Every structure is written in C-alpha cells, then in structure tokens.
Amino acid sequence: MLSRRDVDVPSLVAAARDGSPRALGRLVSLVENADPALREVMATLAPYAGRARVIGLTGSPGVGKSTSTSMLVRALRRQGQRVGVLAVDPSSPFSGGALLGDRIRLVDHALDDGVYIRSMASRGHLGGLAWATPQALRVLDAAGFDVILVETVGVGQSEVEIAGLADTTIVLLAPGMGDGVQAAKAGILEVGDVFVVNKADRDGADATVRELRHMISLGDRTQPHLWRPPVLKTVADRDQGVEDVLEALEKHRTWMEEQGELERRRLLRASREVEAIALAQLRSRMSGLHGDGVLAEAARQVSEGRTDPYSAADRVVAQLTDDPTHPTTATEEVSR
Amino acid sequence: MLSRRDVDVPSLVAAARDGSPRALGRLVSLVENADPALREVMATLAPYAGRARVIGLTGSPGVGKSTSTSMLVRALRRQGQRVGVLAVDPSSPFSGGALLGDRIRLVDHALDDGVYIRSMASRGHLGGLAWATPQALRVLDAAGFDVILVETVGVGQSEVEIAGLADTTIVLLAPGMGDGVQAAKAGILEVGDVFVVNKADRDGADATVRELRHMISLGDRTQPHLWRPPVLKTVADRDQGVEDVLEALEKHRTWMEEQGELERRRLLRASREVEAIALAQLRSRMSGLHGDGVLAEAARQVSEGRTDPYSAADRVVAQLTDDPTHPTTATEEVSR
Structure with missing residues (x-):
C-alpha cells in the first residue's frame, strides 16, 4: 500500500476525463492500492459520476466471458458508445493468462481510444474487491464512459456480490455443463437479469435454454410482477446473437426506469460503496x-x-x- | 436469519461431542444462519477447541478436489483418525451438484461415524464465508475430530483467505491447465504448503511438476529459511500417491512445531475469527x-x-x- 504524496489529483482527473488511458490506469491503481489520495480523487470526481450504464457479465470459467465481453464491446462501439471494461476475475485473459486468440482480440480494442479495459487485482484484505470495484466503477463513470462492463467469474460469494452492483447483470452459461442446478447453487440465478447460453452451436444448447427457462419460471410464479429474465443464445466468437443481447439490455433498462428499479439499484450500489469504505476504516482502526x-x-x-x-x-x-x-x-x- | 429461542445449547453441544451427526449439523447450521444462540454455543465450546489438525485443500474446478478429499478421508480413517470435512465450494459435489461417482464415494463415508462431511453455504453478506468458516471449524474441532479437511475452490480472494486458515494447505493442480502462471495469478502459490498434481496419469503431469518446482524455487531464493513446499503426484480416484501426501503433511507439521509456525498460524486464525465477528457486529450496527x-x-x-x-x-x-x-x-x- 503505497502512499504517493506526489499525486496531482486535479491534473490526473482532468487527464482521465480527457480520455487518457494512462491517467485512467493511474486512478484505478490508486483504488487498488487504497492510496490515501483516493479521498481527494473521489471528492473531485463526485459531481461527474452517475451517468454510465453498468452491465455485469458473470459465469463460470470456460463459458466464454471474455469472448462475450469482446463481442459486446464491438457491438457497442458500432453504436458509437465509449466502453469501459473492468475484469474482476483472476482467471480472465484480461488479467494476463490469455489464450492467443483473446490477446489478439484485446489488441484490437487497445488501438481504439473509445475502449478502456482494465483487470482488477484483488488486494489481500477482507472484502478487497467488494471495496475496490465500486470505486473503480466510479472512476470510469466519472471519466465519461457511456457503458461499463464488469466481468466477474461466477464462483464465490464476493463475485456474486460484485455482479449485483450492476444496473443489469448478464449471466453466461454454456451447453452441457449441467448448468441449471449449478447456477442455482452458486446463487447466480437470482442475480441474472439476462441469461445467455453461449457456444450455442454446440450440442445441448437448446436443452440448457429450456432448463433455464423452466427454473426461471419457477421463480416467476411466486413473484409475478418482477422482470422475467430472457434466455438468449449466442456464439460470441462469431458475433452471433449479439443484437438479441443488446435488445434485451435495452428492454431491461426501460423496465427498470419505469419501475424505479434503476434508482433503487444505484442507491444500493452507493450504499454498499459507502459501507465498504466505512468498514475498511473501522477495520484499519482495529489493526x-x-x-x-x-x-x-x-x-x-x-x-x-x-x-x-x-x-x-x-x-x-x-x-x-x-x-x-x-x-x-x-x-x-x-x-x- | 432465524432466531431459535428453543435451542438447548448444553444438550446440543454434549450430543455433538458424543458424535451425533445431527447435533453437529444443527450447530453448523446455527453458524451459517448467524443464530443468536451462537454466542452461548461458542462460550460452551471454548475449552474444548484447539486440538484438531486443520488441513486446507484448494484448487480450481476440475482438478479433482472432492476425489482427493475422499482419498485423504479413506487414508486417515485407516489410521483410525476421526475426520471432519468442510466443503467451502459452491461447485463442490458435496454441495449437491455431484457426479454419480462422487455421490457414491460420499455415501461410503456417510456410513462411517468417524467421518462427518458438511458443505458450507455462503450467506449473502460481505465476508459471509470468512465469517462462518472459522466458527464451523471451531465446532468440529471442539466436537473432537482429529483432522478437519477444509475444501475450497481456489478462485476468488475469499476462498484464498479461507485456505489460509488451515494449519497446512494443500494446493491441487491437474496437468495441462497452464497452471503455474494461473496459480501465481490467483495467489495460490503463496498459500500452498504442499502441492499435489492430481490426475498424474495424464500427459503433461511431469511438465506441470517441473513448472511448479521452478516457480517455488524462485520464491525460495529470496527467503531461504522458509518451508520449501514439496510437489507431489497423485491419481486420487485410484488412491495412488496418498502415502506421499500424508508423509508431506507430517513433515510440514513437524517443521511448523519446530519453528513456532503452528502457534503463529493458530493465533492468526483466532485473530481473523475475532476480527470477522467484530466487523459483523459493527456492520450490523451500521444496518x-x-x-x-x-x-x-x-x-x-x-x-x-x-x-x-x-x-x-x-x-x-x-x-x-x-x-x-x-x-x-x-x-x-x-x-x-
């Protein structure tokens, strides 16, 4: 945990808002390192935050999260949106352990200054990512990105909690992983607003879709007025199905706005952010x-x-x- | 979160110490539900805890954690030891998402009253498993188990932290998963006291062993007096290599006792347990x-x-x- 007394916060924030990837990276690093300058950073950023759409993308290793993230980034870029990606996933190619194909895809985005991709390193303290992720979101939000994709591995409670910070959460699955029950166990059925069965060109995709729809319908019966999450199919590495996903995101956003759900979720996000900072302060006093x-x-x-x-x-x-x-x-x- | 005012704590603790699986299950459920009766439970258990050996077993999905747990349970039972298993892993077969083979193995253990197996459900609050796991350990410890195996999925910071609660942590890998770098990324190289390459009858096992030894040797150079974790090979579903694992566990224990490391780790565990409870109290005041x-x-x-x-x-x-x-x-x- 470095205390860098030489951080010129106003310049750094101005550069980040001008789109400097270097300044953005520096700010997210301040978050990861719980740098004392964060206090000033957040005070400076406060008036600019709250505009970005935050989309969570979660799923077990191997379902194609990074490929799907890339697919969404491409599609959103075609719409002219500025896209930030936070990869909160130690097994993500964005964290360095990349297959060649993913690296190439990343390099494509790296040449596009409307895209900023950053993996979040988990610090070794209780609630590390739960503490850092909302603040990193806040940095990208205040820097003017239109959409922020948060990619999390859908294993482990903290990741599920982080997924819950999004306006809309996409749960990714792949055929033939015996998924319905596993998803229910891992608690990701509850956090999903949109379900996507990726690798839909493989055997068993339709069965997985049916199983998910069935499990979702069970939930619906007890709470009939809630959003009914659609179950879509994609083949992310061929960009197949991405229009359906974008349409579902749009519909969910409209529904949230109509229901007051968007504001509720954003209040919840702010509440968790404040709570995590307060707990860290108490913990630091304890230690x-x-x-x-x-x-x-x-x-x-x-x-x-x-x-x-x-x-x-x-x-x-x-x-x-x-x-x-x-x-x-x-x-x-x-x-x- | 149920408040069961009808919990007869002294009888429940006595029954658990007599080996009643039902009483044990009830106590662990009290932990999972953060039941108000826990306070009395822990006060009653306090004098009995601190005797069990706690062994962590961690690794990515697919490396054979549950099979390895079963292998160790069988071997420890042959030595006449009473064995408790806590599966802190939403994807574990012990949590219900079992393949048939694993279920059968579990049924074998279920007929043996020297074995108690329990999966820990993560409650939906920050630090849920970090809060509950040390207390569940304390329950099994005070109930008189000689060895407690804590199985965690090695993805996600909280699981790594839980693995760090053990006296000795076994990190499991499988050949051909490009493991060295991934393990380093996930922070599991640091928590491993014993590394086991399972599925060692597959191609690439020796390469994985070499890669791990190399990465471990890099760490050793800067800290020459530390324990040098052995890298072993097993084929867990055929019980191959289990003697080497037991021997390594024994050696590590001897080393810890000689170095005062065992006491240091147990103090750390108690410290984290107290800290997690204190934080939860503060959090509950906040909410x-x-x-x-x-x-x-x-x-x-x-x-x-x-x-x-x-x-x-x-x-x-x-x-x-x-x-x-x-x-x-x-x-x-x-x-x-």
Whole structure:
C-alpha cells in the first residue's frame, strides 16, 4: 500500500476525463492500492459520476466471458458508445493468462481510444474487491464512459456480490455443463437479469435454454410482477446473437426506469460503496497500533480456550467505539 | 436469519461431542444462519477447541478436489483418525451438484461415524464465508475430530483467505491447465504448503511438476529459511500417491512445531475469527434501525453527486462510534 504524496489529483482527473488511458490506469491503481489520495480523487470526481450504464457479465470459467465481453464491446462501439471494461476475475485473459486468440482480440480494442479495459487485482484484505470495484466503477463513470462492463467469474460469494452492483447483470452459461442446478447453487440465478447460453452451436444448447427457462419460471410464479429474465443464445466468437443481447439490455433498462428499479439499484450500489469504505476504516482502526494489541491479546485468549470468540469480539468492538485518540489504561497494559 | 429461542445449547453441544451427526449439523447450521444462540454455543465450546489438525485443500474446478478429499478421508480413517470435512465450494459435489461417482464415494463415508462431511453455504453478506468458516471449524474441532479437511475452490480472494486458515494447505493442480502462471495469478502459490498434481496419469503431469518446482524455487531464493513446499503426484480416484501426501503433511507439521509456525498460524486464525465477528457486529450496527437511516441518506447524497463516498463513510463511522444507545439529534433529523 503505497502512499504517493506526489499525486496531482486535479491534473490526473482532468487527464482521465480527457480520455487518457494512462491517467485512467493511474486512478484505478490508486483504488487498488487504497492510496490515501483516493479521498481527494473521489471528492473531485463526485459531481461527474452517475451517468454510465453498468452491465455485469458473470459465469463460470470456460463459458466464454471474455469472448462475450469482446463481442459486446464491438457491438457497442458500432453504436458509437465509449466502453469501459473492468475484469474482476483472476482467471480472465484480461488479467494476463490469455489464450492467443483473446490477446489478439484485446489488441484490437487497445488501438481504439473509445475502449478502456482494465483487470482488477484483488488486494489481500477482507472484502478487497467488494471495496475496490465500486470505486473503480466510479472512476470510469466519472471519466465519461457511456457503458461499463464488469466481468466477474461466477464462483464465490464476493463475485456474486460484485455482479449485483450492476444496473443489469448478464449471466453466461454454456451447453452441457449441467448448468441449471449449478447456477442455482452458486446463487447466480437470482442475480441474472439476462441469461445467455453461449457456444450455442454446440450440442445441448437448446436443452440448457429450456432448463433455464423452466427454473426461471419457477421463480416467476411466486413473484409475478418482477422482470422475467430472457434466455438468449449466442456464439460470441462469431458475433452471433449479439443484437438479441443488446435488445434485451435495452428492454431491461426501460423496465427498470419505469419501475424505479434503476434508482433503487444505484442507491444500493452507493450504499454498499459507502459501507465498504466505512468498514475498511473501522477495520484499519482495529489493526492499528492501538487496536492491534487488543486484537492480538483477544486472539491469544481465544486460541488458548480461555475465552470464546464472541466475548473477545465484544471487547474489541468496545475498545474500537471508544474515542480512539485516547487509549484507555486497559489497552496500555496489553503488550504484543 | 432465524432466531431459535428453543435451542438447548448444553444438550446440543454434549450430543455433538458424543458424535451425533445431527447435533453437529444443527450447530453448523446455527453458524451459517448467524443464530443468536451462537454466542452461548461458542462460550460452551471454548475449552474444548484447539486440538484438531486443520488441513486446507484448494484448487480450481476440475482438478479433482472432492476425489482427493475422499482419498485423504479413506487414508486417515485407516489410521483410525476421526475426520471432519468442510466443503467451502459452491461447485463442490458435496454441495449437491455431484457426479454419480462422487455421490457414491460420499455415501461410503456417510456410513462411517468417524467421518462427518458438511458443505458450507455462503450467506449473502460481505465476508459471509470468512465469517462462518472459522466458527464451523471451531465446532468440529471442539466436537473432537482429529483432522478437519477444509475444501475450497481456489478462485476468488475469499476462498484464498479461507485456505489460509488451515494449519497446512494443500494446493491441487491437474496437468495441462497452464497452471503455474494461473496459480501465481490467483495467489495460490503463496498459500500452498504442499502441492499435489492430481490426475498424474495424464500427459503433461511431469511438465506441470517441473513448472511448479521452478516457480517455488524462485520464491525460495529470496527467503531461504522458509518451508520449501514439496510437489507431489497423485491419481486420487485410484488412491495412488496418498502415502506421499500424508508423509508431506507430517513433515510440514513437524517443521511448523519446530519453528513456532503452528502457534503463529493458530493465533492468526483466532485473530481473523475475532476480527470477522467484530466487523459483523459493527456492520450490523451500521444496518440497524439507528445507523441505517444515516447510511441510506449518505448513499442518496453520493448517488446524486452531492458528496463523495469517503466523506459519506466518515459520517457513518462517526455516527457508529458514538454511543449507539444515544442517537444524536443529527441522526433523528434523517428520514429514510
């Protein structure tokens, strides 16, 4: 975690808003590193955010997330939209582990200054990506991108939560992965606004579509007024089906606006963003010089069976919610 | 989140310590549901915990985690050890999405009262599994299991963190997955104490072993006194190589005890457990009646660009670290 005191925030923000990929990259890195300059960055960006459409794209490894992202980027570029991509996925080609084909596709986009692609590295702290992703979104949003695609691997709770930050979430599947049940287990049925069976030229695509429609219809029966997610087919590496996906995105957006759902989701996103920052601040206090002695001593007592984790946590919370600038005697007695 | 006021904690704990799978299941469910009775459960269990060996098993989908878990369970049972398994993996067959072969293997274990297998469902809150997993471990530990295997999917930061809770972490790979670089990206090279290339009867196993050894040796050069993780080969569905794995686990344990590393890791585990509970308490205060109005208003201001998320978080934290039983005027002015 570097503290770069030399960050000239106003210039950096101005350059990012002028479309400088270098400035954008620098800002997202500040987010990833939880740089102290972020506070000023976010204050500067605040008036500009809230305009971009945020589309989540999630699915298990192997369903063709990156290929589908590329397909959508191409289609949105044909409409003249500026597109930002955040790849929140350690297994994504955008993170470096690329197959050659994907790299080539990426290089195509790299020559287009209406596209900015960035993979998010997960920092090694609790809630790392949950903390960083909304802020990275905010950077791209304030920099003037029309659409931001957030690509997440649909495995793991944090990724599902991140997918939930989008205005519209596309869940990708591929035929023959026994998907319906798996998707339900992983909790991605609930987050999907649009389902896409990619690699639809393979055997079993229609069966996967049917299975998904069936599972979705089960949900519908209990909540008849909700959005009914369409199930579409694509062959992303041949751009097949992309018009249907764009149309579904448009319909979902209209529905959200009519229902007040767009505002609800954006409030939720802001709420989670604020909450994640607040929790990180509390956590940092907990790990600080003052709090750490308390935590270390609590951990030792728990580890030795002398107390239970809840009583220990009570003491840590009590300590934390005291005035942290005035350590009590009890704290000073504790040594690490 | 159910509050079951009818939980008879002392009887439940006694039954779990007597080996009742039903009581064990009930206790783990209390953890998953963040039941208020947990406080009493953990206080009751505190003196009994700290005896089990905790072994993490992590790897990408498809490397054979469940098959390897089964192999280890069989081998440990032959040694007469009682074995608990926590499957922290939405894609695990133990979670229900099983291939037939895996189910049959599970049924075998189900008839053996020296084995308890449980999949952990992730609750829909930030840090859900990071919060629940150490407590579920504590339940099995206090119930008297000699070894607890924690199976996690090696994708996503939270899973990597959970793997880090073990005394010893086994990282599983399979040949021909271009693994070295991917493993490094996913951060699993750092958490591995023992590397196992499973499906070693397939082409490319030796190349994967060489690549891993090379990458591990690069790490060694800068930190010559650390444990040098062995790279082993198994064919888990034929029990091939399991003796080597057990031997490596034994060696690692001896090394940890000699170096004081075992105590260090257990303190870290207790520290994370306490921290996760403390954070959840703070978070719950934030979402409570009192705090939620503040958070909702903060989110609205951020969403409308009237403030930035850091300033908003400052206000939430300030509110939270006041005495929560005495809401200030500022709070009462806020309406949702």
